[in-house]
Amino acid sequence: MRVLAAGDHFITPELIAAALLDQLDPDGLDIGELTLPWPHEPFGPVDGVSEASGTEEQLIEALLDAEVCVTQTAPFTERVFAARPELRMVAVARDGPVNVDLVAAARAGVAVSFAPGRNAVAAAEFTIGMMLAAMRRIPTAHAELRAGRWPGDLSAYQEAGGELDGATVGLIGYGAVGRIVARVLRAFGARVLIADPYTDGEAARADGVEPVKLDELLVRSEIVSLHARLTAETRHLLDAGRLARMRPGAVLVNTASGGLLDYAPLPEALRTGRLGALALDVYDIEPPPADWPLHSAPNVVTTPHLAGATRQTAHRAAAVTAAEVGRYARGERLHHLANPEVTEGSKR
Structure with a gap:
């Protein structure tokens, strides 16, 4: 053969x-x-x-x-x-x-x-890293120090990040990756909400997570992470309307698929503080063009499709x-x- x-x-x-x-x-x-x-x-x-x-x-x-x-x-x-x-x-x-x-x-x-x-383990571990990087502004601090500047203002109350311990984290999708992310988040002390119409609610509760509808997840979560599979049904699942329902200052993470997210409203959401931070490993266009608006938006962590x-x-x-x-x-x-x-x- x-x-x-x-x-x-x-x-x-x-x-x-x-x-x-x-x-x-x-x-x-x-x-x-x-x-x-x-x-x-x-x-x-x-x-x-x-x-x-x-x-x-x-x-x-x-x-x-x-x-x-x-x-x-x-x-x-x-x-x-x-x-x-x-x-x-x-x-x-x-x-x-x-x-x-x-x-x-x-x-x-x-x-x-x-x-x-x-790549479920790899993507899940990377997702946790992206959450921490965005919340604690690790890439910004690193770039400032490498440029010879001491970014002491990042320790000021208004600039300081939050903790996973005690945070409410919403996972959109609860497949192989989402389950591992949830397990790690619970070890950090986070409360985990999940929105996945294909997941058995009782089984999810047995895992220690709370199944909710997508809109409720967006309203309650301080951090939202995408883990759904891209289909015709889930394309632009987070569009401008749903992004507007998120808690002001929330952190959004996408390591799953660029097509799940409508990227057009994100720069303005970041500039107004509607989104507190954004962490992306996948994009609607790969690689993003040189004039991509998110290149100059504040509080953005980007990596080149590395999660898996x-x-x-x-x-x-x-x-x-x-x-x-x-x-x-x-x-x-x-x-x-x-x-x-x-x-x-x-x-x-």
């Missing part, structure tokens, strides 16, 4: 190949390697799929005779599936196969799997996808099938 390890500079082809060799008999296994440019070059849309890296031509060439491909960002479009009818499975090493045209895959009879929860980027995440993603390839090769049921209309197991 020929497998293409279409890695990048985070989940490398070497990591994928090593994970595959843990799952498959090397006899009769041919692993090809392709290195895509992400994250050295930002990913983007490619012919109907999003967050993809590399070109269709590059992928089509590398897929020659491949039955399976393991990837994080390769653009699996209708054109790619049409050009490589021998392909039977794509294992995507991320939480969702946004770089795969699932309709085209199903039409071609290609099973598509993914790796849910691969740990070495442990890369190893975990490679292992989860390789395990799915092992199940495929043995004709077993796939655990994380994105297009169940395709017959599971080996088609060889």
Whole structure:
């Protein structure tokens, strides 16, 4: 069986190949390697799929005779599936196969799997760091000191930040990441509210968090953190109207998806103090343009889509996808099938 390890500079082809060799008999296994440019070059849309890296031509060439491909960002479009009818499975090493045209895959009879929860720990830990950085103005203090200035005014009452201990923190979305964030926040002594229509309320209360409606969460929370999955339903979930319902001076954190948040009203909300601070790891346009209004807005912490980027995440993603390839090769049921209309197991 020929497998293409279409890695990048985070989940490398070497990591994928090593994970595959843990799952498959090397006899009769041919692993090809392709290195895509992400994250050295930002990913983007490619012919109907999003967050993809590399070109269709590059992928089509590398897929020659491949039955399976393991990837994080390769653009699996209708054109790619049409050009490589021998392909039977794509294992995507991320939480969702946004770089795969699932309709085209199903039409071609290609099973598509993914790796849910691969970066949950990394994203949750990063979220807590972003909360603390925004509340305590750590990046501002660091920049001032590096520039040779002693920012003593940051210790003045009007400029001083708050504490997580005793704070009310609202989490919009209570999936794998949200649950870990909640657990850590409770260890800090925070009260945690959650808004998630798909979460069982009794189970959430057993976790020590309080399920509420979204509007109530916005009114009560001193810190609001986004953890929902981006869908047509959740796009711009926090728009200008909902942002206006937040407590004056609240902190807003988004490490989940740029599309969940309407970025247009944020600069004015910060300048008026309606928002006390903003921490962003994801954006509506990546990377943000040089004239992006939030570059000059006060009390903003920004990072370049780093929340899930740990070495442990890369190893975990490679292992989860390789395990799915092992199940495929043995004709077993796939655990994380994105297009169940395709017959599971080996088609060889």
